[in-house]
Every structure is written in C-alpha cells, then in structure tokens.
Amino acid sequence: MATLARPDDSSVYAGRVAASPLRKDAVRNRRRIIEVGRELVADGAPVQLNEVARAAGVGVATVYRHFPTPQALIEAVSVDGLEALIRAAERAVDRDDPWTAFRDFLVGIVDAQLADAALSPVLSAPQAALPGTAHLLERLSSLFTTLFGRVSEAGRLAPGITLADMTPLMCGIAYSARLQPADDPQARAAAGRHYLDVVLNGIRAR
Known part of the structure; x- marks a missing residue:
C-alpha cells in the first residue's frame, strides 16, 4: 500500500500543494497551532482561529495561512486518529469472519472517537477542508465499504x-x-461499549 499523505505535512499548505517545504519557523508555528487546536478540541471548547493565534503566540494571519477555517485545523488535529483507524480497518479486512471483523472495527471506531474528540466532526463532515484529509477519509471509506459489503x-x-x-x-x-462526566473516562468507555452493543443487537440478522 502506498504511503498516505498527511494533512499536516509541509507539502500541504492551507489546503493547497506548496511549491517548497515550509521554513523551520513556519513548521514550528504550525505545530504550535495544532497543539493549541488539540487542547481546545479535547476540552470541548469552540475552535476560534483568533483565539488560537493568541494562545499559540503567533499572529492571526499566520494561523489563517496554515488553516483557513476552524474545520481545517480540526482535521489536522485528527490525522493521527484517522491513520490509526485506517490501520485497524486494514487488519479487519484481512480477518476471516466477516461479522467479527465488522464488530471489532466498530468497537475501535467508538473507542477512537472517545479518545480523540477531533474524529467525530471530521468523520461526519460533508466534505474535507484539506486534500490530505480527503485522501485519508477516502481510504478509510473504501476499507469500511469492503467490511460492510x-x-x-x-x-x-x-x-x-x-x-x-x-x-x-x-x-x-x-x-x-x-x-458521561468528562473526568470519568472509564464511564465514557463503558457507556460507548453499551450503546454499541445496543446498536449491534439492532442491526444484526436474527
């Protein structure tokens, strides 16, 4: 399988292919912006680019050059989670029993969304803001379509x-x-598994 492009690579700049790699200071700023975005998403706070610039200690124009919309920043935060889901889907496709592979991958999706709050808005968005994210989502969708089929x-x-x-x-x-309370991740995980069991019981053939 070909290496997947990452939306936060220096080759993708504000949703466009860059002519050359970013300078070291630009890479440093980008990483700091993503860190702030990750903190906001994890806290359930709205991602407002002006506030991100203040918290990251960079100019507002710098944030907008890297991420023209809040959705683009959320997508950059979600990259690691998306790539982990793709790897899990690839393993599931190789399993022999279709139901077990399908069920276990759905467990992984629920667990991943609870561990990474950036995944749900990216997975449910009508379209991706960045081409790298679109590539990851297309790969994940293709694998999941195979599992579902x-x-x-x-x-x-x-x-x-x-x-x-x-x-x-x-x-x-x-x-x-x-x-469930944000300070009780075990309760959230247990609730996620319980609700998934309910759904699986509803969609499974009798």
Missing part, C-alpha cells in the same frame, strides 16, 4: 441496514457516551 453478503445484517446508516450511528454513539 462482506458482512452484508454473508447475511449477517438485518434487512434494510445500509452503509449510509453507519456514520450517523457511530457518531451518535460517541456523542451519547460523551454525556
């Missing part, structure tokens, strides 16, 4: 369940689990 063809899903149902279901589970 295998379990459907094996007759393991209830009638009427479609691929389009899965993203809102998975994001809804993560949202519901995050209603």
